Amino acid sequence: MPADEPSTGDGGLVARVRAWVDPLVVMIVAALVLGLVLPARGTAADVLDVVRTGAIVLLFFLYGARMATGDVWAGLRNWRLQGSMLVATYVVFPVLGLLVQLLPDEVLAPELKTGLLFLSLLPSTVQSSVVFTSIARGNVAGAITGATISNVAGIVLTPLLVGLLMSRTSGPTGGSVQGILWQLLVPFAAGQAVQPWIGRWVRAHAPLTRVTDRATILLVAYASVSEAQVSGAWDHVTVGALVLLVVVCAVMLAVMLTVTWTGGGRLGLVRPDRVALLMCGSKKSLATGLPMASVLFSPALAASVALPVIVFHQLQLATCAVVARRLAQEVK
Numbered sequence: 001m002p003a004d005e006p007s008t009g010d011g012g013l014v015a016r017v018r019a020w021v022d023p024l025v026v027m028i029v030a031a032l033v034l035g036l037v038l039p040a041r042g043t044a045a046d047v048l049d050v051v052r053t054g055a056i057v058l059l060f061f062l063y064g065a066r067m068a069t070g071d072v073w074a075g076l077r078n079w080r081l082q083g084s085m086l087v088a089t090y091v092v093f094p095v096l097g098l099l100v101q102l103l104p105d106e107v108l109a110p111e112l113k114t115g116l117l118f119l120s121l122l123p124s125t126v127q128s129s130v131v132f133t134s135i136a137r138g139n140v141a142g143a144i145t146g147a148t149i150s151n152v153a154g155i156v157l158t159p160l161l162v163g164l165l166m167s168r169t170s171g172p173t174g175g176s177v178q179g180i181l182w183q184l185l186v187p188f189a190a191g192q193a194v195q196p197w198i199g200r201w202v203r204a205h206a207p208l209t210r211v212t213d214r215a216t217i218l219l220v221a222y223a224s225v226s227e228a229q230v231s232g233a234w235d236h237v238t239v240g241a242l243v244l245l246v247v248v249c250a251v252m253l254a255v256m257l258t259v260t261w262t263g264g265g266r267l268g269l270v271r272p273d274r275v276a277l278l279m280c281g282s283k284k285s286l287a288t289g290l291p292m293a294s295v296l297f298s299p300a301l302a303a304s305v306a307l308p309v310i311v312f313h314q315l316q317l318a319t320c321a322v323v324a325r326r327l328a329q330e331v332k
Contacts, residue, residue, distance in 0.1 A: 028310055031218045035225030045226065052223050055216040056291045057187045060155070062209050064191020066202040067148055078142055081273045085124070085146040088260050088281030090157055093120045094165065096252055103248075109237070111304035112245050114166065116252070118293065118305050119312055121161040122284040123154030129280045132320045136327035138275025146280045154288060155188050162296050183295050213287050220290045224306050227299035237307070249312045253319060256282040275327060279320060286313040 040048045097120025101113050108116075126147040133143035202209065260281040264274035289309040293302045 027214065027218055028221045031221040032225050035222045036229050039226035039229040040223070041230060045230075048219070048223050048226070052216075052219045052294065053183060055212070055219050056183050056295065059187075059212050059216045059291060060183070061187040061191040062202060062212055063151070063155075064188040064193075065195050065198055066209055067152060067192070068195065068199055068203075078145075078273070080267060081139070081142050081269060081276060082146050082149060084260075084263065084267060084269070084277050085150060085280050086153065088256070088263070088277065089124050089150050090121075090153070090161070092259055092281075093256060093284075094161060096120055096255060098165065100248060100252070108244055108248060109241055109304075111301065112237075112241065112308060114301070115305040115308035116245075116248065117166060118162065118296075119284055119289065119308050120252075121158050121165070122289045122292070122309070123158065124150040124280045125283045125285045125287070125316075126151060128317060128320070129283050132324040133276050133279045135321075135324040136275045136279065137272070137331050138279065138327075139272035140276075142273055143276040143280055146276060150280065151285065151288060154285075155185060158288075158292060159296060217287060217290050220294045221306065221310075224290075224294060224299065224303040227303065237304075242311075245308060245311055246315070249308065249315050253282060253312065253315055257319070257323065271331075279324070283316050283320070284309070284312060286310065 039045075094117075097117040100108075100116045100120075103113060105113075124147050126144075129147045130140060130143045134140050257278065260278045261274060264277045269277065286309055290306055293305045293309070296302075297305055
């Protein structure tokens with residue numbers, strides 16, 4: 001068998017499964033099931049809430065500490081690429097999220113529509129955007145800078161857009177300015193303040209941030225579902241509603257992939273930059289989305305909001321893995 005031909009044995013099957021299914025999503029699903037079967041109640045729920053809050057504060061502190069401010073400013077020189085990424089993430093995507101709100105409640109439940117709007121307001125991913133840009137032979141440096149800027153801007157823009165747009169479509173979100181300030185902005189600013197001294201160490205110990213990312217997401221997922229189960233917030237979610245949610249997420253992803261690729265061409269971006277725009281402008285961050293949801297929304301609404309974010313995350317990984325490989329083949 002040639003070296004570049006995929007194996008058809010058990011090892012090849014495992015490799016294909018890993019390429020299509022994000023292990024983090026598997027762990028999140030496990031946390032969701034645990035929250036449904038064994039929800040935290042009483043004192044356990046109170047302790048879980050404190051631990052979750054501490055994990056979110058630590059997570060956003062590490063976000064600030066690991067981002068080298070100088071690298072971000074250096075990447076701004078390619079203003080057409082960075083500007084188009086920000087427009088795709090914080091203008092085009094939110095417009096798409098608002099259009100979804102026009103769907104009748106009989107087609108998609110209001111809580112799921114709210115979750116899709118919240119999804120559209122999130123920053124882009126960093127790791128998967130950069131990885132897929134690299135696979136597709138795109139501008140990796142531009143993708144790193146663009147995804148980083150998107151996440152830095154999202155610390156401020158996402159809560160602002162949630163307050164501006166979601167209060168008009170779904171009523172009060174349940175989040176407080178004080179919670180946003182102390183759980184998101186202050187830890188991030190503190191991390192940036194000490195970044196010159198500990199930033200190199202944090203970046204050199206990447207597993208620390210990765211473990212914190214995953215632990216926080218799993219805590220938030222379990223706590224949100226646990227609270228929803230106790231309050232009965234998920235009683236209305238049916239199999240049919242989940243199928244429709246997957247379909248709507250797939251349509252949103254297809255639209256954003258089309259808009260970013262064709263838009264990059266119309267802007268006159270060179271192919272590597274078009275690839276970076278495609279990969280960064282079409283994605284939304286699960287790692288940022290779930291912790292933010294727990295701060296910005298009431299517990300019952302946070303559980304419903306989390307579902308579209310999780311579904312879209314898995315779809316974007318599976319789809320962009322295929323797209324990246326096909327783009328790579330075009331330049332061979």
